[in-house]
Amino acid sequence: MTEATRLRSRHMVNNVMLGLTGLFTIIIAGALLFILGYLFINGARNLDFAFFTQLPKPTGETGGGMANAIVGSAKILGMATAIGVPIGFLGGVYLAEYGNKSFAFAVRYLTDLLNGVPSIVIGIFAFTLVVLKAKHFSAFAGGMALGLMMIPISVRSTEEFLRAVPNGLREGALALGTPKWRALATVVIPAAKDGIITGIMLNLARVAGETAPLLFTSLNNRFWSPGINQPTSTLPVMIYTYALSPYDDWHRQAWAAGFVLLMLILTINVSARMILSRSRYSGGR
């Protein structure tokens, strides 16, 4: 092969590769836009004010809304955060700042495993632990299942963002005679705060759409469910139930619910990214 042909074939390979990567990018973006657009058209069209304010109508009647599911989702996500985030946060602080090597390695490995456990298995776990014990489905059981799912990512994101804090800040605080816990609480964690909050929000967005664990735990409810000890309606489970029903009106409401859920998740996601991008220590990897 002469130099010229070699050069030409290299150019060709380059162009083909560039073309392929471009093509697949378009396919991915296209698929995403298609899903969003489809959901938007079907969801927004079927969304009305009653959706946010009314309870579901009894089977066979049209109209009504999912006010109880919106509140139920908020309640369960709140509980999940209250359970998963503190545990994950403290674990992450430990791994980043205190952990001895081999123990930290084991903990990291186990959190990664926990992260890989299928959500339905987590659901069965919470079902066995809470629902069977209490002999009834409850919002608490759902919050517990989702909270468990939030732990691994809370641990790892807290750890990552603490590691991204320059060591000079730790040393600066320690060199003033600050006890380590105090340096952590007043300098290191505040410096990583934006990243940690972002991690929590993305984590929340991820579990907000979980359906399988809730089918075993909070189940569903056509009415308001006060407190945390009763079966509770949530958006994902409502979508599941309504979409599988034979009624057109329910299908329409399922679309609307899907749209609302997606908007919720998108909002959380976008605000998380905004927090992170204005952050000074956005470090990460």
Place this chain on the structure above:
Amino acid sequence: MSIPMEAHERTPETRVPRASPPMNDPAARATQIADATPAPNVAPAPAALFAAGVGEKMRATDLNFFYGKAQALYNISIRIPTNHVTAFIGPSGCGKSTFLRTLNRMCDTVKGTRVEGDVQLDGEDVFGLDVTSVRRRVGMVFQRSNPFPKSIFDNVAYGLRVNGGLSRAEVAERVERSLVRSALWDEVKHKLHESAYGLSGGQQQRLCIARALAVDPEVLLLDEPCSALDPISTSKIEELLLTLADSCTIVIVTHNMQQAARVSDYTGFFLMGKLVEFDKTEQIFQAPSRKETEDYVTGRFG
């Protein structure tokens, strides 16, 4: 000249603290200097190293330091004079920072390290004292300025608040005094509550000095504080060190030979983990007693 001492009988694996002998008798002081003679292959420091009336603030005796298995310091013995500026020079990687960090126990923060020998502050073993009180008394300024992501005021007040026990007015007063001492007050007095990150590099470094001064340290350690600064900021910090030395013992690591000559009263030359020579600064730069020192200060090194 050298009188055998318990320091030399110590087994390397144990670190036995030792009470400091009285310092007021000049003759005794001269003997102690001889006692503090470093490793055998190193020139003894001249007996009349400290002028009369100069006390000893810190002392290291037969100090060895290890990062895991790698030894970074070998038998360092030195006395740091009270309220004077002591400079450490030496090529990169020779252990200057490591030695500095043993003086306020910042070396504790690196995992897998080991110290042998002892370090004393006013005759007390720093490894026997509470680590936070050692660091409060022996402040440190780092090569890369490291202001906290807080306001200028909160940066300087940080150490005061950690210590507690001061009213808000007292804190504000100490903050102002520290900023004045670090020659930063005029530049920041109108924006005390703005982020410290809005300051220039030189101002940030002076802020770090103010932060260290706020807690009134007895000793201030500075590890290449000017290496990232322009000549004007550098000369400001040098002036500052000269004034601070009235009330504070200063130890500075520098790669800049002129800087060592300008600011310090005593200079130590490190080479490959050993303190090769420690003497009055003029002596080190004009008539060093060791060939290695001469080669280094005249730029003929390596």
